[in-house]
Amino acid sequence: xxxxxxxxxxxxxxxxxxxQVERYLAASGDGNPLHRDASIARGAGLSGTPVPGMLLMAQxxxxxxxxxxxxxxxxxSAHFTHPLLVGEGVExxxxxxxxxxxxxxxxxxxxxxxQEKTVLLAExxxxxxxx
Amino acid sequence: xxxxxxxACSARWHLGRFRVDTSAPRVARFREAIELDVAGSGAAHxxxxxxxxxxxxxxxxxxxxxxxxxxxxxxxxxxxxxxxxQEIILLGPLEIDTAYWLxxxxxxxxxxxxxxxxxxxxxxxxxEVATLVVGLALVVPAGRPA
Numbered sequence: 001x002x003x004x005x006x007x008x009x010x011x012x013x014x015x016x017x018x019x020q021v022e023r024y025l026a027a028s029g030d031g032n033p034l035h036r037d038a039s040i041a042r043g044a045g046l047s048g049t050p051v052p053g054m055l056l057m058a059q060x061x062x063x064x065x066x067x068x069x070x071x072x073x074x075x076x077s078a079h080f081t082h083p084l085l086v087g088e089g090v091e092x093x094x095x096x097x098x099x100x101x102x103x104x105x106x107x108x109x110x111x112x113x114x115q116e117k118t119v120l121l122a123e124x125x126x127x128x129x130x131x
Numbered sequence: 132x133x134x135x136x137x138x139a140c141s142a143r144w145h146l147g148r149f150r151v152d153t154s155a156p157r158v159a160r161f162r163e164a165i166e167l168d169v170a171g172s173g174a175a176h177x178x179x180x181x182x183x184x185x186x187x188x189x190x191x192x193x194x195x196x197x198x199x200x201x202x203x204x205x206x207x208x209x210x211x212x213x214x215x216x217q218e219i220i221l222l223g224p225l226e227i228d229t230a231y232w233l234x235x236x237x238x239x240x241x242x243x244x245x246x247x248x249x250x251x252x253x254x255x256x257x258x259e260v261a262t263l264v265v266g267l268a269l270v271v272p273a274g275r276p277a
Contacts, residue, residue, distance in 0.1 A: 020164075027157075027164035029189035034211055034272075043272030044211070053214045058165035058182045065167075073181050077218040 002106055002128065008067040008094040011059060016051050018086050024055045046083055053080035053120065056090065060110040060122040063092045067108075071126050074105065078122040082114075090114050097123075104128045142204075146196040146235040151187040151252075153179045155228050161186060179225040184263050185217070187233055188250065197248065200237050201269070209271050215245065216266035222259055225252075231260060244269040 021035055030052055033040050041049045057078040064073060084090055090112050098107040105125050112120035161183050187193065198206070225231075232253045239246030245268045252261040 024164045027160045028186050032211060040272050044270055054182055054185045057217055058180060061181050062167060075220040076181050079216045080214055
């Protein structure tokens with residue numbers, strides 16, 4: 001039984017490596033040099049190359065997917081609020097923030113943080129099984 | 132490209148209608164890259180991840196259409212797009228090894244050189260399958276031409 005306020009199992013990722021980022025860039029086709037070239041990243045005011053936001057969003061989806069099992073993920077939205085740099089770790093926490101019985105769906109909020117700083121704020125809508 | 136001035140705050144441009152697909156090898160590479168198949172992920176091993184459609188938006192055709200339009204509205208060669216936000220709404224699961232159409236629109240600029248890329252995903256029969264919305268901002272890294 002899913003209830004408002006339920007906490008989902010979190011996900012802790014140790015330092016994300018440039019190799020992981022390169023693998024993601026290759027698989028997704030993302031050619032933005034910001035994620036590869038430290039000098040460009042420094043020029044943009046960062047102290048290192050940033051992890052692609054979509055790689056973090058995929059991990060947010062992974063957190064919801066691991067919890068909901070075969071429940072259908074209907075939508076996922078994310079704000080990339082602060083850059084996470086290659087070599088940094090990140091913690092994902094999630095909880096059910098609303099149950100909408102009439103629409104048979106639950107809203108799950110996922111927060112990814114690095115040393116108390118929010119790097120990603122996501123919201124997922126999950127279809128609930130029929131009663 | 133057709134310009135649609137219906138929104139008084141920011142202009143909208145239709146970037147085109149593009150053929151895309153969920154080819155099994157590409158989906159498998161993407162799943163591997165996001166480490167979706169590790170134990171306990173709860174995901175079916177042949178499912179298309181909800182974030183997979185971002186791969187379509189980075190295709191050379193769509194990137195060229197998007198970059199061309201951004202340059203038309205003043206983006207300099209030294210500017211880079213920064214991904215600020217993303218929304219993916221599915222009306223049903225994306226099927227593996229299936230072709231779709233992607234209808235892409237650019238809207239903006241808003242304050243802070245922010246743009247929105249909106250893409251409607253439709254199936255072969257024209258039924259709507261998903262909507263993608265990307266929020267971008269343009270930045271000029273120091274040392275690059277403004």
